[in-house]
Amino acid sequence: MAPVWQTEGFVILPAFLPADELSAAVDELDLLFPSAAGFHDGTDPRAGRFIGDEFAGIDTFPFASTAINLLAVHQRILDLAELLLNDGDVHLYSAEAWAKYTGACDYDQDLHRDYLNHTLLVPSTAPAFRQVEMFVFLNDVPEELGPPHMVPRKLTDGLPAVPNWFLRPEREGAGRFVDDSGSPGLYAAEVSGAGPAGTVIAFEAGTFHRGTRLTAPRGARYSMHLGFRLSNFHWGQRTGWAARSFEQSWTDFVHRATPRQLQAFGFPPPGHPYWTPETLAGMARRYPELDLAPWSPADSAA
Numbered sequence: 099m100a101p102v103w104q105t106e107g108f109v110i111l112p113a114f115l116p117a118d119e120l121s122a123a124v125d126e127l128d129l130l131f132p133s134a135a136g137f138h139d140g141t142d143p144r145a146g147r148f149i150g151d152e153f154a155g156i157d158t159f160p161f162a163s164t165a166i167n168l169l170a171v172h173q174r175i176l177d178l179a180e181l182l183l184n185d186g187d188v189h190l191y192s193a194e195a196w197a198k199y200t201g202a203c204d205y206d207q208d209l210h211r212d213y214l215n216h217t218l219l220v221p222s223t224a225p226a227f228r229q230v231e232m233f234v235f236l237n238d239v240p241e242e243l244g245p246p247h248m249v250p251r252k253l254t255d256g257l258p259a260v261p262n263w264f265l266r267p268e269r270e271g272a273g274r275f276v277d278d279s280g281s282p283g284l285y286a287a288e289v290s291g292a293g294p295a296g297t298v299i300a301f302e303a304g305t306f307h308r309g310t311r312l313t314a315p316r317g318a319r320y321s322m323h324l325g326f327r328l329s330n331f332h333w334g335q336r337t338g339w340a341a342r343s344f345e346q347s348w349t350d351f352v353h354r355a356t357p358r359q360l361q362a363f364g365f366p367p368p369g370h371p372y373w374t375p376e377t378l379a380g381m382a383r384r385y386p387e388l389d390l391a392p393w394s395p396a397d398s399a400a
């Protein structure tokens with residue numbers, strides 16, 4: 099898996115999250131989004147949000163469901179991030195949940211890399227400096243439900259950082275970040291990420307890809323989009339978790355998360371000098387249901 103990710107720039111892992119480990123999150127999808135029937139029958143009052151803007155279907159972490167929050171840092175997801183980044187100290191810098199519905203808007207995108215809003219810098223091909231993004235399917239995503247399409251790196255390795263959008267043939271655009279010369283070779287080389295629920299598509303921030311159209315009648319696609327980097331690579335950013343850490347959904351997540359999951363958000367690991375009687379007492383007040391034993395000096399020294 100790791101060599102493929104390095105040569106192709108992405109790896110598609112069908113049903114990487116087994117159904118029984120996905121079900122708690124899937125069962126709570128309705129806390130975030132309308133069901134397919136609720137959207138298409140117009141019976142869900144939240145349906146209007148999704149009309150006309152593909153990005154309006156995105157919720158950001160912390161989500162309204164603790165099970166979905168926990169899934170973003172599921173142990174298999176963290177294992178994968180550590181494997182692909184070749185290091186045990188990974189940081190989750192972005193977590194989004196996304197609902198798309200057939201007919202709500204045009205989900206067909208032009209080929210692009212995501213780096214313009216995932217790093218202050220540009221992607222590096224050096225294995226030590228990679229960021230990994232992941233699409234995680236929460237339902238089955240056949241071709242008719244708009245899976246992302248990926249372009250193998252061997253076709254794009256010679257392309258400079260700018261332009262970043264290579265428009266579909268016949269489309270016109272302007273600006274230094276846009277190339278509208280057609281790029282038929284890139285579109286012909288696309289690999290579909292279609293797969294069953296639990297599929298993870300892991301890709302490097304410099305890998306070209308795009309969202310595609312939903313055509314299935316009364317269709318809905320639910321996914322998560324995660325971004326990981328090594329914790330000391332501070333230039334890889336998209337959000338700061340503290341900005342919403344006063345919300346109850348964050349506290350509910352913290353109360354159920356493991357030290358490893360919390361470390362992915364920036365909690366210092368057990369044994370770190372931050373953990374003192376003073377900070378532990380404060381944390382006990384802020385997060386009254388969090389078991390602080392793993393961070394207590396006596397425990398972590400053991």
Ligand SMILES: O=C(O)CCC(=O)C(=O)O
Nearest residue numbers: 244245246307308309310
């Ligand atoms: O949701 C997808 O399938 C891909 C979306 C995408 O690539 C993007 O919005 O940058």
